Amino acid sequence: MTATNHPARPRLQRIRKPMTVRRALSWALIILAVAASVLPFYWVIRTSLSTNGSLASNATNLLPADFNLGAFKRVFGLQSAEEAMAEGGSGAHIDFWLYLRNSVLFASITTVGALFFSAMAAYAFARLRWKGRNAVFSLFLATMMVPGIFTALPNFLLIKNLGLLNTLLGLVLPYLFMSPFAIFFLRQFFLNMSREVEEAAMLDGAKHLRIFFQIVLPNAAAPLATLALLTFIGQWNEYFWPLLVANQDDLRVLTVGLGVFKAQAPQGAPDWSGLMAATLVSALPILLLFIAFGKKIVNSIGFSGIK
């Protein structure tokens, strides 16, 4: 570490701090934090590849205890009840393919619907001029403050009254039409977008609908992608609402399925490898999204719009 006292180059001085002990300590703490964030996932993988009976005697072994893919077979319903019970499972039928499919359907449908309709609304709030616009926008924003459970109870009744309990439609309906955050976020983006192309198109006689589809949406592709990613992850992780309205086996999403799987575990000796295999299966799609788009996700975190 050079450049200790160079008043002429204060910038470099700030970047290259001379105190190596302090820097080493800082790095050590950061590595510790990274390890605490990431290593538990390794333990999930390791456990899911182990055999239940060997877990206790190899509790601190870093490698899978008695390597075995049985846990995954069990989770996907590929083991017979006898086989499953022999390996420490509960023997109850469970099929995570089904839950995986339900999660994909639930998260994709709600993400696409909410983003498309929110973009339409954001266009009306950012580009059109109409009486009551700002008041309606504030009301929409206020819904971000409403706790989920306050609307969840009456929404459950509504879905029940409509006869839509344990249907895909009932599951997605409350999320389908808008997301207050998406409207807020997209309106902000539209407001900052140059209007010149739109104005030229308007002079050529293009209607708002064409402008929205051919100019505004394509230009907003990048923020829409980020928003879609965040919305999808949020929906994938949703637990409370699916638990209320879709708790029958053929419609369970992964989070609900996981809860059921855990609850089935025989008391005394839970099916740890099965449970961790199920956890891994539920986490994997998000892990893959994270590997593919991690940078986009990380860079989206910040209070840019608020300060």
Next chain:
Amino acid sequence: MTTTAASRAARADTALHAPPGRAGKPFWRRNHGDLRIALFFIAPALLGFVTFYVVPAVRGTYLSFTEYSLLGEPEWVGGANYAAIAKDPLFWNALAVTGEYVLINMVLQTVLALGLALLMHRVAKSTLIRGALLLPYLMANVIAALLWFWLLDYQIGIVNHFIEALGLPRVAFFGSEAWAIPTQALINTWRHVGYTALLLFAGLQAIPRQIYEVADLDGASPFQTLRRITLPLLRPVIALVVIVTAIGSIQIFDTVAVTTQGGPVNASRVLQFYIYQKAFTESDFGYGSALAVILFVILAVVAFVQMKFLRGNESDLD
């Protein structure tokens, strides 16, 4: 009632902002009665807003004044639910337990995240490290809960092996009344601390570098810089982070529902789990709705405090 207030506010607003310096582009003005096309564009969102937010809010409030078992019709009972709640020891227990959970989260998460953000700001700004710290936040609560349910298992969990290796007695993280809530709070802190750190890190990045350079030239010690410059300038972001943490953690449900189910005894029967049990396990929808109204009011108060807080700090960096 709301409509007139809203339209009056809107009219005042239009009157104030109507001529927006776009005199050179007359067509925006010509079109300024866009109401019909605007209605088309917001129709789906408006439908969702009314059906799944406004009507439920009204209906939920109404139900809180009724007795309703999901069979037959709700029966109006006035404030009986609220009177019963005031005398319900389980409600006060839920409030205390939720409070403990929120408090641990607020303190622990903010302190750890602030430390992490300062470290990242000082030595490591790489996206890879930030990504790794964010990973737990992207996982579902249920996943975080089950993962730690295994790691913290009393018999063969790895954490208890470490504890034992240190010569300490094993801890029943989920099984003892004293540990149930701190354990839930630690899981939530694990899941959120990276996210919170990134928010604070973004706040740190926004502090102008020149201020630090001047402090450096003046010979300020790192501790002085932290106390006199960084923390005061970061205060609005810290305030926001604390409140976001509070609002988020008041609504804890998922981790409790898949691990302790409110137990042992009532040690982790947090407010939202109690509401869920009342409404869906005991089919006492009126009582559950009244509890939900109370939770809503608590959150509204927190949100109000948040706004006060932030407005008071707005000018710090200007």
